[in-house]
Amino acid sequence: MKISRDKQQVADKPEQKTAVVFVRNMWGKAINPTKPGKAYRLVRDGKAVPVCAKPYTIQMLGHCGGSVQPYRLGLDSGYSNVGASVINERTGVEVLSMEIELQKGQKDRNTDRKTRRHGRRNKKCRHRAARFDNRRRAKGKLAPSIQHKLDTHVRIATALINEKFVPISRAVVEGAQFDIQKIKNPNIEGVDYQQGDQAGFWNLREYVFHRDEHKCQNPDCKHKKEKNLPLQVHHLGFWKGDSTDRPGNLITLCVHCHRPQNHAKKGFLYGWEPKLKNFRPETFMSTIY
Numbered sequence: 701m702k703i704s705r706d707k708q709q710v711a712d713k714p715e716q717k718t719a720v721v722f723v724r725n726m727w728g729k730a731i732n733p734t735k736p737g738k739a740y741r742l743v744r745d746g747k748a749v750p751v752c753a754k755p756y757t758i759q760m761l762g763h764c765g766g767s768v769q770p771y772r773l774g775l776d777s778g779y780s781n782v783g784a785s786v787i788n789e790r791t792g793v794e795v796l797s798m799e800i801e802l803q804k805g806q807k808d809r810n811t812d813r814k815t816r817r818h819g820r821r822n823k824k825c826r827h828r829a830a831r832f833d834n835r836r837r838a839k840g841k842l843a844p845s846i847q848h849k850l851d852t853h854v855r856i857a858t859a860l861i862n863e864k865f866v867p868i869s870r871a872v873v874e875g876a877q878f879d880i881q882k883i884k885n886p887n888i889e890g891v892d893y894q895q896g897d898q899a900g901f902w903n904l905r906e907y908v909f910h911r912d913e914h915k916c917q918n919p920d921c922k923h924k925k926e927k928n929l930p931l932q933v934h935h936l937g938f939w940k941g942d943s944t945d946r947p948g949n950l951i952t953l954c955v956h957c958h959r960p961q962n963h964a965k966k967g968f969l970y971g972w973e974p975k976l977k978n979f980r981p982e983t984f985m986s987t988i989y
Contacts, residue, residue, distance in 0.1 A: 720795045721735070723760065724751065728759065747761055770788075770790065772869070773785075773860055776874045777875060779985065782799070782852070783799050784798050785797045786868065789869070789870070802852050853988075880982055884897070909933075916953050930954065936949050938969075
């Protein structure tokens with residue numbers, strides 16, 4: 701089976717969509733889907749039996765004639781969701797469509813697994829020598845969160861191709877690459893690509909203030925109209941142990957909002973995660989393309 705990256709073929713809309721029931725022959729191999737009425741009569745007459753509920757699939761108990769038509773699988777990959785569609789290549793009728801939501805929080809699960817593994821090893825072998833020298837990073841290895849999403853895409857495609865629902869003869873995957881620098885600055889060109897976001901700023905603190913327009917980012921702040929309001933940089937992930945100085949973890953707050961009592965468990969800063977543009981979806985799509 702040939703899997704290609706043809707953006708135009710995936711984007712083509714089918715002529716129509718109709719309700720169908722998937723059918724397998726007596727050997728368990730997928731054949732052409734049928735209409736619900738015909739599937740009901742086959743089961744009623746004892747010529748077929750249901751074998752799957754979602755999607756509803758029946759299996760024939762005897763020989764069935766007819767040629768198997770070709771079907772095309774289209775996958776629209778994404779950062780949070782994956783779209784899938786199966787189309788009859790002869791008639792242009794869509795027989796299957798779905799949207800799969802990908803699991804989130806893989807980074808936190810990896811961190812928890814690492815902590816538990818270290819705890820078990822320290823209990824069993826307290827004085828074991830360090831083994832970090834024999835760890836080698838494989839060439840082309842991806843970050844765990846990106847690798848998890850990529851593996852999920854592969855599992856979805858493999859399940860749709862190998863599962864006995866539709867006789868898929870061809871698969872098309874839609875991919876895309878993003879110029880993140882161009883998204884941030886449409887007028888960027890030439891040597892400007894060599895300058896990062898913090899180029900020209902004295903330090904990270906001044907960059908964060910400039911990014912937030914020298915304003916307190918608390919939407920409920922009652923002191924925004926004050927002139928010469930002192931500003932401070934706040935670590936968003938302090939409540940979950942993330943004190944890194946990356947720009948995505950920093951935000952501007954005034955001295956009235958950035959108080960110790962607001963950092964407590966009952967304060968609004970504890971668990972506060974405002975939406976900041978981090979271009980993670982664009983980075984993921986450009987990496988796996």
